Amino acid sequence: MEPKIPISTWRTAHKKLLHEDEQYRKRFYSYRVTVVCLSCVLLVFYLPFFGIHFFGFGINLSIMLGIVAVIIYLTLRQISFEKQSIKRYLQSSHNP
Numbered sequence: 001m002e003p004k005i006p007i008s009t010w011r012t013a014h015k016k017l018l019h020e021d022e023q024y025r026k027r028f029y030s031y032r033v034t035v036v037c038l039s040c041v042l043l044v045f046y047l048p049f050f051g052i053h054f055f056g057f058g059i060n061l062s063i064m065l066g067i068v069a070v071i072i073y074l075t076l077r078q079i080s081f082e083k084q085s086i087k088r089y090l091q092s093s094h095n096p
Contacts, residue, residue: 013086031078042067
């Protein structure tokens with residue numbers, strides 16, 4: 001089991017990586033934009049609750065579940081990436 005990193009240390013490292021590491025910054029903002037866009041697409045499938053029907057219930061539900069699964073997958077992948085990046089950053093800052 002890995003040792004836990006205090007949240008204040010995590011936040012500080014995250015902020016520094018956002019400012020200093022271009023790859024980290026690009027991936028972080030790309031993830032955010034992707035999730036916002038997928039969430040907007042997801043809103044279209046809530047229209048049947050307001051009386052606007054494009055597809056049947058089963059298709060709406062399938063598409064919604066698919067989009068939610070993609071968002072969850074992307075979130076887990078982003079968390080893993082951030083964890084590895086911050087761990088690497090903290091190790092390199094403690095071992096000059």
